[in-house]
């Protein structure tokens with residue numbers, strides 16, 4: 001993800017990103033990450049507002065360790081969290097399977113020597129067709145992957 005979007009996200013959610021990390025994917029997933037981080041921080045804030053200071057229980061501050069693309073899907077690794085947060089992360093990762101990693105529009109998994117979720121416009125714009133990108137799976141129509 002480019003430096004501008006990286007700075008925007010890490011500045012907006014400083015508690016989630018106490019240390020600098022590299023977002024190892026393209027810019028199209030920024031909106032998914034922004035929504036995910038907003039929900040995670042909101043959940044942490046809610047839990048922390050109920051903290052029992054004497055018992056020091058209830059402190060829930062998730063820290064993001066790594067964010068990357070793997071097999072065409074967003075992978076969001078965290079330290080800390082609870083079942084609600086794990087469900088939020090899983091949902092965001094599922095959304096990335098139908099979101100173009102380049103532009104954020106509706107996309108499908110494409111495969112050549114590697115896997116990437118892209119929309120038709122980005123396949124054309126990036127000249128990926130000439131590099132052999134072919135759709136093997138449409139998550140919109142529930143087609144069975146052809147491998």
Ligand SMILES: [Zn+2]
Nearest residue numbers: 100103119122
């Ligand atoms: Zn696109």
